[in-house]
Amino acid sequence: MDYGISDAFPGIATSTAYDTTKNSSSVSMDDFLKILSASMQNPSMSSDSSSGGSSSTDYVSQLAQFTTLDQLNNMGKELTTSVMALQQQQAYSLLGKQVTLNNNGQSVTGKVDKVRFANGFATLVVNGSEYKMSALAEVG
Numbered sequence: 001m002d003y004g005i006s007d008a009f010p011g012i013a014t015s016t017a018y019d020t021t022k023n024s025s026s027v028s029m030d031d032f033l034k035i036l037s038a039s040m041q042n043p044s045m046s047s048d049s050s051s052g053g054s055s056s057t058d059y060v061s062q063l064a065q066f067t068t069l070d071q072l073n074n075m076g077k078e079l080t081t082s083v084m085a086l087q088q089q090q091a092y093s094l095l096g097k098q099v100t101l102n103n104n105g106q107s108v109t110g111k112v113d114k115v116r117f118a119n120g121f122a123t124l125v126v127n128g129s130e131y132k133m134s135a136l137a138e139v140g
Contacts, residue, residue, distance in 0.1 A: 032066050084120040087133055091115040091122035099124065100138035101131045 027035075036059055094112045101108045101124070114125035123130045 027066075029066070029070060032063075036063065081120075088115075088117065088120075088122050091124060091133060094124060094136075094139065097139055099126060099136060099140075101126060101135040102137050103129075103131065103135060107137065 040059060092115060095115060097112055099110065099112055108126060108129070108131070110127040112124050112126055113128075116123045116125060116130060122133055124133065124136070125131075
């Protein structure tokens with residue numbers, strides 16, 4: 001089974017999944033600062049801003065934008081961790097309870113026998129089969 005943040009709770013099953021894998025083409029803060037430093041040391045010969053020359057305010061603006069993007073990525077990772085922890089607590093609370101799950105359009109009812117974890121996400125074992133938390137339709 002593949003797991004993503006949308007598998008954590010049924011209510012966010014339609015939300016966009018946050019991808020925690022690091023893109024090989026992503027630029028780190030160090031890389032960005034090296035590029036910024038090099039461009040500041042080697043400004044364009046033309047004073048026309050459309051030809052590639054940048055003012056000091058452009059550099060500050062770019063740094064602020066990059067820092068904001070980096071902070072948003074970190075916040076997304078923290079949110080994913082929080083959702084996983086909440087989902088694990090929810091799964092533990094379902095042990096021994098009668099649940100109804102949606103399995104490819106069909107309802108499956110039974111007692112939660114086990115809770116398993118894969119990549120930090122919980123799955124429920126009902127009637128010997130494993131289901132994602134997003135399949136949960138009813139408890140009790």
